[in-house]
Structures are given as structure tokens and as C-alpha cells.
Amino acid sequence: xxxxxxxSLLLWIAVPDTTYPPExxxxxxxxxxxxxxxxxxxxxxxxxxxxxxxxxxxDFSKSQAEIVLKDFFKKNPPLKFSLVFRSENNPSLSSxxxxxxxxxxxxKVFIKVNQQDAQIKVYSLxxxxx
Numbered sequence: 001x002x003x004x005x006x007x008s009l010l011l012w013i014a015v016p017d018t019t020y021p022p023e024x025x026x027x028x029x030x031x032x033x034x035x036x037x038x039x040x041x042x043x044x045x046x047x048x049x050x051x052x053x054x055x056x057x058x059d060f061s062k063s064q065a066e067i068v069l070k071d072f073f074k075k076n077p078p079l080k081f082s083l084v085f086r087s088e089n090n091p092s093l094s095s096x097x098x099x100x101x102x103x104x105x106x107x108k109v110f111i112k113v114n115q116q117d118a119q120i121k122v123y124s125l126x127x128x129x130x
Contacts, residue, residue: 025120026083026094026096026111026120028040029111029122033078033098034078034081036073036077036078038066038070042062042065044120044121045062045065045122046116046121048060048061048123049062049124049125050123050125051065051068051069051124051125052110052128053126053127054107054128054129069125075104076100076102076103077103078101079101080099080100081098081100081101081109083096084099085097091115092115093113094112094113095110095111095113096109096110096113097111098111106129107129108128108130109126109127109128110125111124111125
């Protein structure tokens with residue numbers, strides 16, 4: 001019994017904490033997309049962002065991108081958003097793919113983020129109808 005207790009204690013101490021502080025989490029971005037909130041989503045945009053909205057692509061400022069997404073969410077209100085793929089191998093650059101469902105169709109969502117000053121910033125975002 002004592003050996004099990006000691007072993008448990010050693011494992012607890014030896015296992016590093018792999019959780020990230022909230023600023024390193026993509027969760028607020030997922031929530032913003034799921035709720036269709038362009039303003040909440042724009043908080044995580046880089047100064048300029050590459051957008052692809054169903055084949056219409058361009059580079060936009062943070063405020064321009066927010067307006068484009070506000071229009072997209074207005075025309076395609078969210079029913080459900082779920083993340084289906086994560087690529088977090090590089091600590092400073094990560095990619096994600098999700099499924100966005102609206103009453104007008106299903107979209108694949110491509111999110112690319114980088115880490116800047118201990119915060120993640122979206123530098124590329126795409127919604128492509130499937």
C-alpha cells in the first residue's frame with residue numbers, strides 16, 4: 001500500500017502539466033464561430049488576415065475582416081460548429097479544420113493561427129461550402 005502511494009506521488013510530480021493558459025487556447029475562437037459572433041472572433045485576428053469566404057479570397061485589415069464575417073454570419077447563421085482536425089506540432093504555428101453548419105449549408109472551416117506575445121492570433125480563415 002505504501003509503495004503504491006509513493007509511486008502515485010512520484011508519477012504525479014514527474015508528469016509535466018501540458019495544459020496551456022487560456023491565452024494559448026483556441027477555445028474562444030471556436031466559441032465565437034459557433035455563436036456567429038464576428039466581434040468576438042475579430043479579437044483574435046492578426047493586424048491583417050487572409051480570408052476565403054466560399055472562394056472569394058483576399059487580405060483584409062482586422063476591422064474589414066470583421067465586417068465581411070458579420071455579413072457571412074448574418075446570411076449563414078450558425079447551427080453548429082465542431083473542430084475535426086488539429087495540427088499543433090509547431091508551438092508558434094497551428095492549423096485547424098472544422099465543420100460549420102448553417103441553415104443554408106455546411107462549410108469546411110480552415111483556421112491558421114500563430115502565437116504572438118503569449119497570445120494566439122488568427123492570420124488565415126476560410127469558409128468553403130461542401
